[in-house]
Amino acid sequence: MKDLSWLTAQPIAHRGYHDLNHTIWENTLSAFSRAADNGFAIECDLQYTADSVPVVFHDDDMLRLCGIKGDIREKTAGELGMVAIGGTADKVPTLGQLLRLVKGRVPIVLELKGRRGDDEGFADAVLETLESYDGPVALMSFDHWLLKDLKALNAPYPVGLTAGGINPEEFAVHEEAMQLGLDFISYFYRDLPNSFITKQQSVGRAIITWTVRDQDAVERTFKYADQMTFEGFDPNERPIA
Structure with missing residues (x-):
C-alpha cells in the first residue's frame, strides 16, 4: 500500500478555504490561495469543457455559481475564463491555473465530476x-x-473512491470499484462506522471524510477515519455546533 501520510497530515479545505460563498467563493483561485496560505490541503472539483480542458467547477449548470443558465460542458475554457463567480473578481479557473497558483505548497485532491x-x-x-x-x-x-x-x-498519483452509504448493496458497488486497485477512500462522515470502511482500513487504505461542518462531524471523523474535508470553519478552532 502506498504511503499516503501526506494526504492525511492536514485538514483538507472543501472546494478551497472559502467563506461559504459570502466574499470568497468555492472552487476559486481566491479560495485556493487562502487554503495554501493557511497550510490546508485543497479539495476541488474538475469538469471538462467543450474544448477538452479540465476546469475547476462543481455544478453541471452555471446558475448557482455564476448567475447564468448554461451547461458548463458546452463552454470553452476561454469563455469560462471571462465568467465571474458570485459576482466577484474570480473567474472559472482551469486546472492549470490552480497548479500554477499552488506550486506544490500543499496537497491537492482533485475530484473528477x-x-x-x-x-x-x-x-x-x-x-x-x-x-x-x-x-x-x-x-x-x-x-x-x-x-x-x-x-x-497508469495514473502516477494515488487514485481514490468518493462514496457514501450504509447498506450491503452500496458496499457491493464500492467493493467492485476497489478491485481496480484504488489507494484511498473519501467517505461521507455520517455513514461511519461501517463494515466496508473497517475492511478497507484493515488493509491499510487511507480514509478521509466529507464534508465536515460541525463538531460532531469532526469527532466522528477522527474516531473512524484519518482526516477530514471541511468547510465553514477554521480547523484550528472549534466549529460551530
Missing part, C-alpha cells in the same frame, strides 16, 4: 495537465468509469 457517455478524453486531459506539476496530488471520483480510465492510463 463525470458524465456517463461524455467523458472521453477527460482522464487523459487531467493527467496531461498534471505532467509537469511538482507537488503532491491525489485523484478521486464517484464515477467508476473515470476511475477505470485513470487506472488504465
Whole structure:
C-alpha cells in the first residue's frame, strides 16, 4: 500500500478555504490561495469543457455559481475564463491555473465530476495537465468509469473512491470499484462506522471524510477515519455546533 501520510497530515479545505460563498467563493483561485496560505490541503472539483480542458467547477449548470443558465460542458475554457463567480473578481479557473497558483505548497485532491457517455478524453486531459506539476496530488471520483480510465492510463498519483452509504448493496458497488486497485477512500462522515470502511482500513487504505461542518462531524471523523474535508470553519478552532 502506498504511503499516503501526506494526504492525511492536514485538514483538507472543501472546494478551497472559502467563506461559504459570502466574499470568497468555492472552487476559486481566491479560495485556493487562502487554503495554501493557511497550510490546508485543497479539495476541488474538475469538469471538462467543450474544448477538452479540465476546469475547476462543481455544478453541471452555471446558475448557482455564476448567475447564468448554461451547461458548463458546452463552454470553452476561454469563455469560462471571462465568467465571474458570485459576482466577484474570480473567474472559472482551469486546472492549470490552480497548479500554477499552488506550486506544490500543499496537497491537492482533485475530484473528477463525470458524465456517463461524455467523458472521453477527460482522464487523459487531467493527467496531461498534471505532467509537469511538482507537488503532491491525489485523484478521486464517484464515477467508476473515470476511475477505470485513470487506472488504465497508469495514473502516477494515488487514485481514490468518493462514496457514501450504509447498506450491503452500496458496499457491493464500492467493493467492485476497489478491485481496480484504488489507494484511498473519501467517505461521507455520517455513514461511519461501517463494515466496508473497517475492511478497507484493515488493509491499510487511507480514509478521509466529507464534508465536515460541525463538531460532531469532526469527532466522528477522527474516531473512524484519518482526516477530514471541511468547510465553514477554521480547523484550528472549534466549529460551530
